[in-house]
Amino acid sequence: MEEEELRQVLAAQADQARFAPLYESYYADIFRFILRRVKHRDLTADLTQQTFLKAMLGLPRYQPRGLPFRAWLYRIALNEVRMHWRKKKEVLMDLSYHEVKGLSEEMGLAMEGTELNRLASAMGNLKQEHARLIELRYMDGLSFAELGQVLGIGEDAAKMRTHRVLGLLRTSLLPRK
Numbered sequence: 001m002e003e004e005e006l007r008q009v010l011a012a013q014a015d016q017a018r019f020a021p022l023y024e025s026y027y028a029d030i031f032r033f034i035l036r037r038v039k040h041r042d043l044t045a046d047l048t049q050q051t052f053l054k055a056m057l058g059l060p061r062y063q064p065r066g067l068p069f070r071a072w073l074y075r076i077a078l079n080e081v082r083m084h085w086r087k088k089k090e091v092l093m094d095l096s097y098h099e100v101k102g103l104s105e106e107m108g109l110a111m112e113g114t115e116l117n118r119l120a121s122a123m124g125n126l127k128q129e130h131a132r133l134i135e136l137r138y139m140d141g142l143s144f145a146e147l148g149q150v151l152g153i154g155e156d157a158a159k160m161r162t163h164r165v166l167g168l169l170r171t172s173l174l175p176r177k
Helices: 003-014 016-038 041-061 069-088 097-106 114-124 128-139 144-151 155-173
Strands: none
Touching: 003 016, 003 041, 003 069, 016 041, 016 069, 016 128, 041 069, 069 128, 069 144, 114 128, 114 155, 128 144, 128 155, 144 155
């Protein structure tokens, strides 16, 4: 955890009125993270507000453990989104062309046009937990350590799961005989 961030967290733990710098630092990231998953600005604003309220109320129990504060916020935000979709009994995964292309490059696949469509389709067929892992890692740019904290697993487990899901995607894209 960065020294300035740790100082802000400790100050906010001592006095909730000092939570504002953390809110201002991470509001835009958390808002985008939630918006990607719910696709409705008013709902996103509500869920983002709920995320920060829960973070502020839970701050006395927060322990850095060497991981960035933002990973803890992402975990709270993800839980808020899950609760929303659980109530609605829906799941939404929307990827832009740029994101699918970036993922294909990360996977070492030279893909254009219809191949990118195949990758997007294969991602749509992933189990929810696998899709969430890919979104957090490649679309939201979380490190493996942050990914592990958000998902409640270790960094090595996050790496292993990510590589397994990438393997599943690669296998689903192999030419059928």
